Amino acid sequence: MKPTDAELEILQVLWQKGPCTVRQVHEELTQNREIGYTTALKLMQIMHEKGLLDRMEDSRSHTYSANLTEEDIQRTLVGRLVDTAFRGSASKLVMQALGQGKASREELDEIRQLLNQINPDA
Template identity: 55%
Template structure:
């Protein structure tokens, strides 16, 4: 899988949420949180199509883009890459660093505990 850039990930997140969208729709979403031009969004989405990160329906005048990979696969690949390159392959170091950067809520900690409990049950 081709590793998406930060800008490409922002666009993928919008497409994962919407399912499909035109460049204009994606640009309008991006413009709510960052200062970016329409032509920049268009160029990035064209590059993403070339890289195989999105598919494009060219039947109508405004092309409709769809994510070519699902969110879970992409996140898994990125985490695996980050864990191997930045944390020496250690899931423990990655998780400890991630939790140390944030101040998780009680609800988030409860969810993490429940997830760890599930992992332990699978091992036994």
């Protein structure tokens, strides 16, 4: 399931903060952009219907949590990106990403370690 950009913003809040009420998510979202409380509420209700969020109805205000991990969503999005934009070539994706020149020295070291784990004889 591919979340929209607005849904991803909400998921990021929940991944970072853990279970939250709509008000708590709304307060986090408004730090970066204007969004109405009812818009956040409606988005979260739709996300619950789609299975992206769990809703705990213990108290007067519902508490929501992400139903999928950040890694699950990243895997889905990257898989679709590789398939659609890079015709199934993971190496083209990596070359494009690294060609942007935005990777730090630490990130490049992590990438080298990962490559060594995948193919230690290379």
